Amino acid sequence: MAPPSAAGTLRIGVDVGGTNTDAVAMSGNEVAGWAKAVTTADVTAGIVTAVRSLLAGDDLPTAEIGAVMIGTTHFTNALVEGRRLVPTAVVRLGLPATKGIPPFIDWPDRLRGVLGDHVYLCHGGHEFDGRLITPIDHGELRAAARDIASKGVRSVAVASVFSPVDDSYEHEAQEVLLDEVPELDISLSSEIGRLGLLERENAAIVNACLRPLAERTVAGLVEALVQLGLDCPLHVSQNDGTLMSADFARRYPVATFASGPTNSMRGAAFLSGIRDGVVIDVGGSTSDIGVLVHGFPREASTAVSVAGVRTNFRMPDVLSLGLGGGSLVRSANGAAAGVTVGPDSVGYELTERALVFGGAQLTATDVATAAGMAEIGDANTVDDLDGTLVGDAVDRMQDMLATAVEQMKTSADPVPVVVVGGGGVLVRDGLAGASETIRPDHFSVASAIGAAIAQVGAETDRVYSMAAMTRDEAMAEARSVTAQRAVEAGADSSTVEITDVDEIPLTYLPSNAIRVRVKAVGDLALDPANGSTQRGMST
Template identity: 50%
Template sequence: MSSYRIGIDVGGTHTDAVLLDENNQVISETKASTTKDVTTGIYDAMHAVITEADVPRENIHYAMLGTTHCTNAIVERKGLNKIAVVRIGAPATLAVKPLVGVPEDLRNALGKYVYLVRGGHEFDGREITTLDEEHLYQIAHDVKGEVDSIAITSVFSPVATVHEERARDIFTEVLGQDIAISLSSEVGSVGLLERENATILNASVVQVAKTAADGFLKALEDEGIQARVFFGQNDGTLMSVEYAVKYPIFTVACGPTNSLRGASYLADLSDAIVVDVGGTTSDVGVLVNSFPRESSLEVEIGGARTNFRMPDLVSIGLGGGTIVRILENGEFTIGPDSVGYQLPEKALIFGGDTLTTTDVAVALGKVELGDPSKVEHLDKALLERVYAKMVEMVEEAVDRMKTSAEPTPVILVGGGSVLFPTELKGASVVLRPEHSGVANAIGSAISQVSGQIEKIYLLDEVGRDNAIKQAKEEAMAEAMNAGADEDSLVIVDIEDVPLAYLPGNATRIRAKAAGELKQ
């Protein structure tokens, strides 16, 4: 009996869907417009691929969703949870309050209930002071009925998690099991303010993630499909629905990441630079061993600095719907604004009134699309200059991501990739593989399941070899819990950072394991 899987990726312009067989061959693919309520777009795309493929619905065993719901909610400040922010770290951290440096509108949305509690740890795991449990009980009673999500951050909790966990138990005891609680030790790494911001953002989008998950599950149900459901996460692997609703912040970069994974699979390359050209932006990332290179810098989301796992990406305001403005002196500007999902109404080639990058490519005969006679009157010499600038923008972005001057393979994917030539400066080869327009949905469908742990080990007590072995085993156990098949598990990343300031010859080990979905 054949087994199929659906991959869906929701972007700002299009919702892409693919149906793959058990050998990961594409059976059908579609691009639907992203709708304002998102769920309708998901349902339309899903219905289209299933109808076109005409496969038995009971043979569709897996469904994967990559979505930008949570990112958009943070950027647009819409649909966020009512949250309480609890920092355990008084009196040591009173100088800098939570949400410092976060844009004012986001601070107003999330900073209504902010509390500083006595407790926390030193960098070597010693208590700064005893946890003030009485204060925590008081806070829990204060916020009862006022908030539906709580962000708890304790000083140096990646070293010692005990105060955060006790605080969680107190809030659960007073507010019940249904209250969403985010612990910073499970979200970010060392670095108090960035970790706290990541935890606050995580707590603020729990409801958004739940709505997206419920919408996806309902769309499957309406199609009569009973499949195991997974969400894409930032590192190019999958997580279960329960995990996604608990840690929605890990989904914020899964769109570009899915495109990188899909590009690697379609081009059969494990190391390359990927340019994902959407309707509004182009994201440029780097593949290392078929996975996205991870960013080593703090990452801004909606203006808040955070420090959790994110792919290393450069985004430029250049896509298929980017608006081109011709100025009086023969000069021009490209973007950064875009007509986005309104391209079929607004672009000149479709009878609209806005000159876009797609019109430029059609007028110069680079792409066959729409009605070319609608752009015949445009000044070709000027358009050649516009096009040269578009190509230069992509070449510059590719150059920024390279770690050496050597030419590197470049893979073009995304709906807007047809606008660009298969020769770029600095590229050893430029590939635009078949199905590249839906690489993101393919990336979401073929993704593996991963588990990651990050812990501090005292080598004087356990020894380096034992510490690394233990970290690998824990990462594999995490991956199996998430639904990975034990026989296919491999360690895809291991990092060992000695911590000179800690006693006991301490080191921080991060290990990541990934494997195929359990059939």
């Protein structure tokens, strides 16, 4: 699984985590250097510090850096916290259908309050086989645009019934809305989500409310490169293990959701050589457990809830535990019985509050040091810990992880388990359910490595009616369109390959329709002329 870079060209991978910002330089298949820095509130300062430390510490020539790849949880955190979001209007095309279940119906109240109750139900939409529900009404849309503008709202999500089958009405609505109010910033559901109106509409709303933050964040990332004196392309990690351009990240910030665990899994696959197995990524506050399938993260097969909002855009199938290096360890009444680990954590304050760093809090890192599993900080500070307490805490951590691995496996057979992340020292060899426990070199910066080696990808997800074409014609069209989108996204056309094809016969529909999902990936094209225009996440 060689990284997609030309020989002799350095690629910088950066992972902006909740506690640390990691930076790694890759030269071909080799790690040329790595560095860590504390994550900062503005993201930019932490990236600059980490990369500057990397370049200085390993004496890397900036002239040989061909690209910088950054993975960040900035947008996910904004939605979870309900901060830095903007009021967003929803225009749904479907009347007279869909009135019974309006937009925002299942959203948490705190998020609905931030985004506002700006809902516009309009005529339009299609049936599953492409037949019209009702014609689109331009006058209705223009009135909606004027009302949206009068409220000072600029972010708009447009969702049409069955737009993955026919997205023409969403694009037509976008043109009408922008013609009436050119300042609107519009997200189309057909470019973001999959089948399922509410979940796809939710995904478009989430994307729309994050667009202004994405503009500021990407501008900050570009500024970081300027401060570092790097004149090279900037790419951002997507949540399927592939890359997107900075411009694409501005338009589709939701594509970054869960990119951290995804990068960790890709990095784990690269470092260990394991293409099928389980990955445990242990951070400062949580452990993310995912499954590798052919070297890529297994995708979630059901709707995924993010901050209480049901969505259906592509997301890795990840189980998160409240177990990390900063997790607090407690015992009932000071005794070893009833020991607990997490879910609360000291997080980025680990180096101030943990015992091994002179603090007063007993953390998982202290326990691992006392048990001889790690050499962190001042081991003398944990010499007096009760041995039974330490042993029970270690056993508790292993039980939590082993249970999570069993939950993610699809069979009872043991599987390879790759351990990565800065808190990977918490995992003992011989974990229950594992055929082998692998902790590869550079495991603590696997997420940054995953960003550095990432490829460019594209996806198609749509319904084809067999009344209009044969199955073979539909499959060929889906493959061709997906491969072309990968090239448009920046992939080298000579390296593009189809990695996944799912065909689902929709036997309950009268037109003998099929749903086809195709994914293509290719190496990043170093020649910028080889495609730079990115389209939607899926169609």
